[in-house]
Amino acid sequence: MAIQRIETIEKISDEDLSLMAKNIFGTNDIEHPGVKNFTSLGNTLISGSIKVLNYSYFPSDFPNTFATAEEIRKKLSDSGWTKVVAFQTRNPMHRAHEELCKMALERLSADGVLIHMTLGKLKEGDIPGDIRDAAIRKMVEIYFPNNTAIISGFGFDMLYAGPREALLHATFRQNCGCSHLIVGRDHAGVGDYYEPFAAQEIFDNEIVKKSLKIEIFAADHTAFSKKLNKVVMMRDVDDHSKDDFVLLSGTKVREMLSNGEDLPAEFARKEVADILKSYYQSLK
């Protein structure tokens, strides 16, 4: 699928790989899934430029969603947008995410939001890309004003590198033409390896500020507040405790939908939940 002009073939020692892991992941703990993967790829580096023949299975499996950076730029431009905020998601979007996108749009006075899904090989418990796509499209169709949201996707696995990965995600979206990326709590994190807002703070780093043009929209968790009867960002409501929010774990959501139950309207839009519900029921 690609041809490479080989420049060098080098051996890289386990020590060097471990050092790289420490720098990139902040740890060389082999229990960290990203480190584990990174240090299992072998000890040979082949450097050099490549040219690629095709986009593999992405266009055929995700015909309306997969897009190249060039195609996204064209879509954004055709929509008349200049200031664009990107939202990355590997899950279906419920009201908390819907509101987060709208908050970013409003607070940044952006022209639109690029909802950028990660496509690709499924892991245990993942909802298939086409179902997620349908659910997100339904949400945008009904609940977003015309011409404020564009949906697209690409294939890039989670590396769980926290702050460094947030930088990479931001770079991808800058290449797509986005001026901002929503970065929430523990972005691209896993377990307790990263401080909750480290992935936001890294964007204040001098080197990053000098080179990356894209900025972040620093977000916190969002959830429906029973007190205020709307979705809020948690850091905006100091006086709330956990019980003041409508919160459902992923497991609970899956369980309810599999049993054919409706999700609370404060948590999910019915039209979105119905799509997921029929998927879960089809598994039985």
Added chain:
Amino acid sequence: MTNLVAPHGSDILKPLIIKDKSEKDNVITQSKKLHQLKLNSAAAANAVMLAAGYFTPLEGYMNKKDALSVSENMVTTMDYSGQFPLLI
């Protein structure tokens, strides 16, 4: 074209996909004589990302010096793609 933010490290996007049909045919012919490496799905997905211009300004895979430097110092802030070893 509206004034969207410029790509990273370059004025223009650098997709690595071969668009020209005759160039594609040449490459396919050439490749039959070359050593072939099978990639895992993550590596293939990364090649697609490179093809689609998401990794601008990268044009391929880094050597050890660059990979180590980028992992340590974020020289271009494309630090993470420093670890792009193609494996045998």
